[in-house]
Amino acid sequence: MNKKERINLIRELESELAYGRFIHTLNVASTAANLAMCYDFDIDKAETAGLLHDCAKCMNLGKMLKICEKAGLELSEIEKKSGSLLHSKAGAELAQSKYGVKDEDILNAIRYHTTGRPGMSLLEKIIFTADYIWARQERKWIP
Ligand SMILES: [Fe+2]
Numbered sequence: 152m153n154k155k156e157r158i159n160l161i162r163e164l165e166s167e168l169a170y171g172r173f174i175h176t177l178n179v180a181s182t183a184a185n186l187a188m189c190y191d192f193d194i195d196k197a198e199t200a201g202l203l204h205d206c207a208k209c210m211n212l213g214k215m216l217k218i219c220e221k222a223g224l225e226l227s228e229i230e231k232k233s234g235s236l237l238h239s240k241a242g243a244e245l246a247q248s249k250y251g252v253k254d255e256d257i258l259n260a261i262r263y264h265t266t267g268r269p270g271m272s273l274l275e276k277i278i279f280t281a282d283y284i285w286a287r288q289e290r291k292w293i294p
């Protein structure tokens with residue numbers, strides 16, 4: 152992603168996400184970049200995954216379901232009722248269709264950032280951990 156694309160992505164996320172979610176997104180992206188540097192991973196890739204990990208989080212459940220159905224995803228009954236589970240899958244689809252992400256590792260990092268999965272890649276672990284750090288931290292100051 153070049154400088155202009157990165158700025159456009161951040162602007163788009165700012166308009167799509169609620170204020171608190173946007174701040175969370177910036178925090179996760181920044182921590183993901185830091186972790187990438189610590190673990191000698193591609194910093195841009197980690198930052199991009201961090202920026203996009205919650206891109207579907209502020210949609211209503213119906214919209215998330217539509218995105219997943221359009222992508223032909225099989226969903227469990229629990230997933231169909233849970234925005235907190237569904238936003239990861241919908242987010243991965245949106246990252247691909249709307250934001251043009253082709254990198255499967257970034258898409259998987261978005262797809263599994265809520266649940267984790269066995270055999271996670273380094274990027275998946277970075278995003279999972281960065282998200283966990285901030286979700287924990289934000290609980291202290293978000294009402
Ligand atoms: Fe999330």
Ligand SMILES: [Fe+2]
Nearest residue numbers: 179204205282
């Ligand atoms: Fe998150």
